[in-house]
Amino acid sequence: MEKKGTIAAVNNGAELFLHFSGTWTISSSASSFIDIQSFFTDITLIRFDSTKLLAWDSRLLVILSDIQEYAKINNISFDAQGLPSGVQRLLRLASASPGKAAVKSDDKNQSFLQTVGSRTSYLIEDSREFLSFTGQITLSYGRLLSGKAQFLRSDFSVFLEECGPAALPIVSLISVLVGVILAFVGAVQLQMFGAEIYIANLVGLGMTREMGAMMAAIIMAGRTGAAFAAQLGSMQVNEEIDALQTMGINPIDFLVLPRLSALLLMMPLLTLWADLLGISGGFLIAGLTLDISITEYYNQTINSINIRHFGVGLFKSLIFGYLVAFSGCLRGMQCGRSASAVGTAATSAVVTAIVLIVVSDAIMTVIFNILGI
Numbered sequence: 001m002e003k004k005g006t007i008a009a010v011n012n013g014a015e016l017f018l019h020f021s022g023t024w025t026i027s028s029s030a031s032s033f034i035d036i037q038s039f040f041t042d043i044t045l046i047r048f049d050s051t052k053l054l055a056w057d058s059r060l061l062v063i064l065s066d067i068q069e070y071a072k073i074n075n076i077s078f079d080a081q082g083l084p085s086g087v088q089r090l091l092r093l094a095s096a097s098p099g100k101a102a103v104k105s106d107d108k109n110q111s112f113l114q115t116v117g118s119r120t121s122y123l124i125e126d127s128r129e130f131l132s133f134t135g136q137i138t139l140s141y142g143r144l145l146s147g148k149a150q151f152l153r154s155d156f157s158v159f160l161e162e163c164g165p166a167a168l169p170i171v172s173l174i175s176v177l178v179g180v181i182l183a184f185v186g187a188v189q190l191q192m193f194g195a196e197i198y199i200a201n202l203v204g205l206g207m208t209r210e211m212g213a214m215m216a217a218i219i220m221a222g223r224t225g226a227a228f229a230a231q232l233g234s235m236q237v238n239e240e241i242d243a244l245q246t247m248g249i250n251p252i253d254f255l256v257l258p259r260l261s262a263l264l265l266m267m268p269l270l271t272l273w274a275d276l277l278g279i280s281g282g283f284l285i286a287g288l289t290l291d292i293s294i295t296e297y298y299n300q301t302i303n304s305i306n307i308r309h310f311g312v313g314l315f316k317s318l319i320f321g322y323l324v325a326f327s328g329c330l331r332g333m334q335c336g337r338s339a340s341a342v343g344t345a346a347t348s349a350v351v352t353a354i355v356l357i358v359v360s361d362a363i364m365t366v367i368f369n370i371l372g373i
Contacts, residue, residue, distance in 0.1 A: 179281025232332025
């Protein structure tokens, strides 16, 4: 008859020694983590003794994994030296695998200061990852310029098509509607002063300097940025990125570089197209509701905008395109190895991209205003 698996706990000040004995297998009766949770009070270190352990399988690994996760969450040192070498290797593999359900502390009972501290720590860590990923992209472009970057030209062509022609229908629809909205808003106010003709100035300046680039970027964040995150996240789940690294291929060069470059090339073209359709949408309102002829609208638009305004919009479109691709690729590379993690990565990519777009647009608008551009 198999000997029951038991745990003896010995406290030595702030250190806790757990002595495993008997048979820790699926078929034997043994303690669970809930049975021993009371042992972990006012300690800073957990040690183990397995000299009297007769046999073990996944039953032992489950309780040790729970103890390890509990120690990690509560800042308790975990010393696995006293465990069998096979157990130590499996624990390292288990702790290295993201997406594992852990024994969690009660976050709902955190104080306000604890919550602020944990969120601040998360933002600091996220900022570090932003800077690290930016550096990796910079090095990747350096390898591209020196001819050492490895990626498939066929992939780059596919991404160009996805970021450009495939996005035209939704960009066209939204741009026309934005132009219509700007014209409606302007018409209500300008009619009060008998200055309806200046609706062309409002729509022209609004589309070329701000709305064309911003609306195209937001559309691409929801369409392309999320797709990049989902694609790379799925590759993380299937361990394809690990396979690339094993073969000596840099995943930033192979996966991120073509996506980022494709969106950087297509965003200015999409912005110009959005500007044109937005101005056309404004004319629909001006012509149908204000009886402004196409010649008057055209002349007023040409007189109100110049190459400098287009330059501002195109410069913003490059920044927005980089931020969209950067956010999508970053969240995809950060993705865990579960199906739910892929969805989380896609959602996070869209939110991150939109926040960065709005913040960067506000900063650039203030700077351009100060410089008189």
